[in-house]
Amino acid sequence: MSEQIDVTHELAKLQQRVEHLEKRVEKTESKESPLRSLWEAIRSILIGLLIVGPVAAIILGVLAALAEK
Incomplete structure (x- = not known):
């Protein structure tokens, strides 16, 4: 019985x-602005361009x- 308790x-x-x-996540999400x-x-x-470019x-x-050969 004590194990159940x-x-x-x-x-x-x-x-x-x-x-x-959950409260912390909601608080963080509410701080996120459109500018962010x-x-x-x-x-x-920019990161994609620096890597993919x-x-x-x-x-x-x-x-x-290879095409010139």
Whole structure:
């Protein structure tokens, strides 16, 4: 019987932690402004260009060199 009480007590603690985390997530989401979302989008595009751009240039350069042969 005490094991059931311990399990119930642990489940109650876990529920409190989950509720606390849900509140923190809601608070964080409410802080996010449209300007922040725009900045995240711009940053993502710039990172993509810095990574994809040079890789595409290398691939096109190799293909052009192979086409000349």
